[in-house]
Amino acid sequence: xxxxxxxxxxxxxxxxxxxxxxxxxxxxxxxxxxxxxxxxxxxxxxxxxxxxxxxxxxxxxxxxxxxxxxxxxxxxxxxxxxxxxxxxxxxxxxxxxxxxxxxxxxxxxxxxxxxxxxxxxxxxxxxxxxxxxxxxxxxxxxxxxxxxxxxxxxxxxxxxxxxxxxxxxxxxxxxxxxxxxxxxxxxxxxxxxxxxxxxxxxxxxxxxxxxxxxxxxxxxxxxxxxxxxxxxxxxxxxxxxxxxxxxxxxxxxxxxxxxxxxxxxxxxxxxxxxxxxxxxxxxxxxxxxxxxxxxxxxxxxxxxxxxxxxxxxxxxxxxxxxxxxxxxxxxxxxxxxxxxxxxxxxxxxxxxxxxxxxxxxxxxxxxxxxxxxxxxxxxxxxxxxxxxxxxxxxxxxxx
Numbered sequence: 001x002x003x004x005x006x007x008x009x010x011x012x013x014x015x016x017x018x019x020x021x022x023x024x025x026x027x028x029x030x031x032x033x034x035x036x037x038x039x040x041x042x043x044x045x046x047x048x049x050x051x052x053x054x055x056x057x058x059x060x061x062x063x064x065x066x067x068x069x070x071x072x073x074x075x076x077x078x079x080x081x082x083x084x085x086x087x088x089x090x091x092x093x094x095x096x097x098x099x100x101x102x103x104x105x106x107x108x109x110x111x112x113x114x115x116x117x118x119x120x121x122x123x124x125x126x127x128x129x130x131x132x133x134x135x136x137x138x139x140x141x142x143x144x145x146x147x148x149x150x151x152x153x154x155x156x157x158x159x160x161x162x163x164x165x166x167x168x169x170x171x172x173x174x175x176x177x178x179x180x181x182x183x184x185x186x187x188x189x190x191x192x193x194x195x196x197x198x199x200x201x202x203x204x205x206x207x208x209x210x211x212x213x214x215x216x217x218x219x220x221x222x223x224x225x226x227x228x229x230x231x232x233x234x235x236x237x238x239x240x241x242x243x244x245x246x247x248x249x250x251x252x253x254x255x256x257x258x259x260x261x262x263x264x265x266x267x268x269x270x271x272x273x274x275x276x277x278x279x280x281x282x283x284x285x286x287x288x289x290x291x292x293x294x295x296x297x298x299x300x301x302x303x304x305x306x307x308x309x310x311x312x313x314x315x316x317x318x319x320x321x322x323x324x325x326x327x328x329x330x331x332x333x334x335x336x337x338x339x340x341x342x343x344x345x346x347x348x349x350x351x352x353x354x355x356x357x358x359x360x361x362x363x364x365x366x367x368x369x370x371x372x373x374x375x376x377x378x379x380x381x382x383x384x385x386x387x388x389x390x391x392x393x394x395x396x397x398x399x
Contacts, residue, residue, distance in 0.1 A: 020065035021162045021238035025245050029255045037134035039066040041258055048259035052351045055168045055227055055264055060256035061248050062165040064226075064233070065241070068137025069161050070130040071118070071211050072144065074152035078126045081115055084147055086283065088296040089128070094121045095207040097189040097222050099291055102132075102140060103300030107282040107307060110143070111136040111273055116191050116222060120208035125151075129211065129220070129235070131163075133273040161212055162241035166253060167231035167264075169395065175232060178251040181205065181221070183232070191222035196236070196244065212237060219244075226261060228268035228394055266357060267350050269318060269389030275330055276316070276345045276359055285312040285361060287389070315367035318391055319344065319384040321356035321375060326382045328358040333376040334384070336366065344375065352392045362386065 017040040026033060031042035042063065044051060054060050072081065081089040087100035097116045101109050111132050118127040132140035137158070145154055166175060172183050181194050182204040192205030195218050209220050215237050225231030236244060249255060262272070271277060271286060282300075283292050284307050292304060321328050328347035333340055347358035358375065366373065371386040 018066070018159070020063055021159060021241045022063040022065065022164075022245055025242050026063070026255075029249075031255070031257060034258075036258060037066060039134060041066060042255070044257040044259045045255045048257070048263060049351055051254060051256040051260035052263050054254035055229060055256060055260060056352065057169070059166060059168040059170040059174050059253045060227075060260065061245060061253040062167065062256050062261060063162070063245070064165050065158070065162040065238075066134040067163055068113075068130070068132040068134065068140060069157040069163065069235070070132070070137075070141055070144070071127065071155045071157065072130060072148075072152060073125055073127045073155075074149070075125050076149045077128055077152045078117075080144065080148050080152055081128060081130065082296050083298055084144060085113070085115065086292040086298055086300075087115060088293040089115055089117075090296065092117045094119060095190050095192060097191050097224055099189070101283050101288070101291060102143065103282075103298070103304075104279060105299055105303065107284075107300040107303035108279050109277040109281055109283060109286065110279055111140055112271060112277075113140065114222075114224060116220075118191075118209055118211060118220075127210070135274050157212065160238055161215070162236055162238045164234045164236065164241065164245060164248075165225055165227075165231060166234065166248060167225045167227040167256075168229050170252070171229070171231050174248065174251050174253060175221075178247060183221075183223075186221065186223050186232075188223050191220055191224075193218055194221050196240070211235070226270060227264040228270070228390065228392070229264075230395070263348055263351060266346055266348055266359070267352055267390065267392040268394075269359065269391060272346055281316075281361065282307060282312065284308060285314050285316065287316045311364065314342075314361040314363055316345075316359055316389075317362050317367045318387045318389045319347075319358040319360055319373065319375065320353075320387045320391070321358065321377075321382055321384045323382050324355075326375075326377045326380075327356040328375050328377060328384070332358060334360050334362070335374050335376065335381070338374075338381075341366070341373070350391060357391050358384070 085100040113132040116129040193209040220235040332344040344358040374381040
């Protein structure tokens, strides 16, 4: 009698998906929940198209609490962030928010993140909020811890704090009439503390906030977003996030999921971490040199300076695919005269333009407006044209 064949190895256990403080809110509003970067997040509530249009024409409400929420405090916190990002954080004024990159020594992008100066300038130490992407948050936290000095404290606030994005041309009006704020003085990429329930002198907000101490009954409000529209992001204590979200929806905000968030950012040519870069592209190749401050020392500066002297060999561009029904996706092959040259890093249908669009890194001689390539969609070669970014221009006014 022969021996029984060995049993196949059991699959490795997977970690349970994390949930934000708004999970019950998502369920109540009928969200289609999916795994994303280790979190269970809403892909859409009604439809991606309807939610996209709600943000472009009105107000959308996003739960972005899965993003990394880190504070760095100490006399040398600014020096650490300046050394490890492409922003000269030591020169930032209180209340300023900066979009920046954390790089490898080779100049390749590890992640993009937002850095906000939280202190007023009167304190003995500096304080900052750093928000990396959900899929890179643990890695970015570890890198910063490895490089910090003994006087710098790094704290991770997920899940004690939550982040809500209120985006769209009606966002300012909705927040002002619902919460009593005066947002006219809050500049683009600046942040202030606003009370959630106390009227009066603080309606216009104030610079400086201790996280999380002064978020009891208040919010750190930044005029930032990932949609290209007028918008605000609200950092609040998690125990009040659900009630605040319901309050904003009752006032007219549309619950909006990751699907519309992706189509909105793609139309504006915004990068997606882990897809448009994955430790394989530099800010110069990604056409993001405006976010690199060469006036300070940072990891990766030498490599970028060498690349800048000759120019990057490839460049991120937009591709317009106007054939009806032809929608490029991440990984769609891109060819010239039948020869493969690259793949699309991002792609999808543009609701605003009514046709397919994509991002791709093309050789320098092809990365020019109106250059012609083809993309392979369902086995067919479809014409595509290089176009400038963003695909959809910013609105004339963001106030």
